[in-house]
Each structure stands twice: as C-alpha cells, then as structure tokens.
Amino acid sequence: MKYNINKGIGRTVEFKGLKAQYLFIFSGGLLAVLILVMIFYMIGINTVVCLVIGASSASLIIWKTFTLNGRYGEHGLMKIAARKRHPRYIICRKPVRTCLRLTSPDKNSR
Numbered sequence: 001m002k003y004n005i006n007k008g009i010g011r012t013v014e015f016k017g018l019k020a021q022y023l024f025i026f027s028g029g030l031l032a033v034l035i036l037v038m039i040f041y042m043i044g045i046n047t048v049v050c051l052v053i054g055a056s057s058a059s060l061i062i063w064k065t066f067t068l069n070g071r072y073g074e075h076g077l078m079k080i081a082a083r084k085r086h087p088r089y090i091i092c093r094k095p096v097r098t099c100l101r102l103t104s105p106d107k108n109s110r
Helices: 021-043 045-073 076-085 097-099
Strands: none
Touching: 021 045, 021 076, 045 076
C-alpha cells in the first residue's frame, strides 16, 4: 500500500513567497486600502483620484511587505520588536561599593 504523506505539517504557511506574519500584514493592508477607497468614493471624491490613491497605496503595501519578508525572514518582525525592548546599556546609579557588596548590610551594626 502507498500512503500520501502531507509534507506541510510543521511548516509555516506560505503564499507566493510571503511567510507567517507577512501574510497578515499583506491581507490586512490591502483590505484597509479597499475600505479607504470605498469611503473616498462614497464621500464624493473624483473616481480617478480614488483609483490613483488606491493603486499607489496598494502597490506601496505590496512592495514594502515583500521587502520586509526578503530582508528579515519568517521571524524577523519578532526579532525587531525584541531588539527595541532590549536596553542598549544598563545604568546603575548606586555607588560601586554597594554593587560589589556580597551580603546585605546589617541595619543593627551601625
């Protein structure tokens, strides 16, 4: 008997080269552009202006999403967020002798 094995188990979701969180950015951005163009059209802005705004912002979202995907990879946005939360250096405003003291000072010894 021959069984087909699903080779997609444990792998990330991928569509046209976009992986993981970039798919959500891509789809959410295009949905937001669609809603924005619909609102502009219902307000009464010229159709050509609506189409130019929609096409330019959609192409910007597509370009930026594929650029981020190529530059940072699958887990890149999480790494960028972690790097922003990590301090560049640690500031210790205590005197050096209190930082080097191994035991806590006894309050009754004074």
